[in-house]
Amino acid sequence: MDKKLYITTAIPYVNGTPHIGHALDYLLADIWARYQKQNGHEVRFQVGTDEHGNKIAAQAAEAGLDPKSYTDKMYVNFETLMKKVDASYTDFIRTTDEHHIKAVQYIWQKLQPYIYKGTYQGWYCVGCEAFVTDKEATANNGICPDHNQPYQHLSEDNYYFKTSEFTDRIKEAIASGTMEIVPDFRKKEFLELIKDGLQDVSISRPKKNLSWGVPVPGDLEQVMYVWVDALANYITVLGYPDRQEWQEYWPADVQVIGKDILRFHAGIWPAMLLGLGLSLPKRLLVHGFVNVGGVKQSKTLGNGIDPNEVINHYGVDAFRYFFSRHIPTLDDGDFTWEKFETAYNTELANDLGNVVQRVASMLTRYQSGVIGDAPQGEHDMGAYHEAMEALEFNKAIDEVWLMVRSLNQYLENVKPWEIAKTVGKDAESEPHLTEVLAYAVGALLQIGDLLVPFLPGTAAKIHQTFETGVVVPTEGVFFPRIYIHTPDPHATKTKV
């Protein structure tokens, strides 16, 4: 029961600013981490940034900085976001960390038996300093749209990693569930993709084409390409290979990734691990994308949603609420400001906030805030825990709202305010009222427990309010109603 658990998130490339997708990564991992901690587990929770590569070098040059100074500036944006979504991470890794670089070079050497030198041929754009796929080259009629000049057919020396060698073992691990891919349709999709075998990947570039990266040990002319460098972070952050503690946490229990990077995490990464003689992660949680009004977010459309803005306006728990409940954990979801605000006002304010308020208010009013013996919440939460185990967080939090709803129905049924009127006239009334309100508090405390992984701040407030035996009023109401993007119903009424 006190086993040490480990969860990881994808490390974003720091060439841009964080968006909803990154926030979703941190949030999902955090929900899982808090849930496991609540159940008595020790949890290590990794986050980090990917900081090498040509794009970084180019942007740094543009900004008149050396690459390291540039990333020193950029990674902070991500760190800020992690803190802002209340991610309870324990380890932050940057691929430019000294220990990481050394560890990656060690890994490279250990993978030697599976590394060979080859030649990469393809269409290359001098302006982009990058190869493009044959398909892309054809689609653009052989001319780079960004630089308006023809691609050149070039070849360069690369080191390759024999992922192909591990195809069978990886297929087996995925099919048997040793390395489980959640949801199931992603597993099917990936197995289909690799049915003809994994293809070896190029894992280095000549130094002249890639200056900002980890040097390949034993070959001054070559620099590591992203794969080995970035993927290795999941173990180097634990101290691999020199600090023994890594063994207590690896293999990871869950690795949270977006659907776009499944193939790397289910193909190249396991191959690396097998090459190193390490276990595969137990589960990959593959989440989807967040659309905006049914449209994919993109830079060109400029329709991206800044998670910081959401949190600034509505608070972090509101953010966590919407993205955990209304964006399906394992599938694509849709965000609009109207949907967000409606969920906030109806579900957080009217349902949850209000029920806390009405119970607290009745206790204060009828019993001077004194709470009787609050019974253990007796709601059956089997469905909640099942959903949490299955990594379907949205279904778990749905269950909590069923409880909120049924508590409101309960109050409507027993009508404590009616009972209060007969106190003093009927000897039964006083104990009955106390019992009813104590029951309501028991239900609220249970709701609070179940909300700990999702809305840690709100859960704490609920506990503070009720757990001492006397109501401790919080400052202001929970989730005051906000009308920025939806019409205020009273405003229209008073106008008329």
Add this chain to the structure above:
RNA sequence: CGCGGGGUGGAGCAGUCUGGUCAGCUCGGAUGGCUCAUAACCAUCAGGUCGCAGGUUCAAAUCCUGCCCCCGCAACCA
């Protein structure tokens, strides 16, 4: 015949594996009730031939066949 997902009341979804108890939930709308509460809450109603066409069956949203439409992915893209 590339792969995967999906088409259910105004909107967003569940139900399909294990046919009947399924036509369900939330939001929005209407009416009523209540007054402890953030003008909140509770109840009721409005009615969608469950993408289309066949088939199997006593019985199909649920199984089979064909077709139409939408969305992702298609390998070096973090």
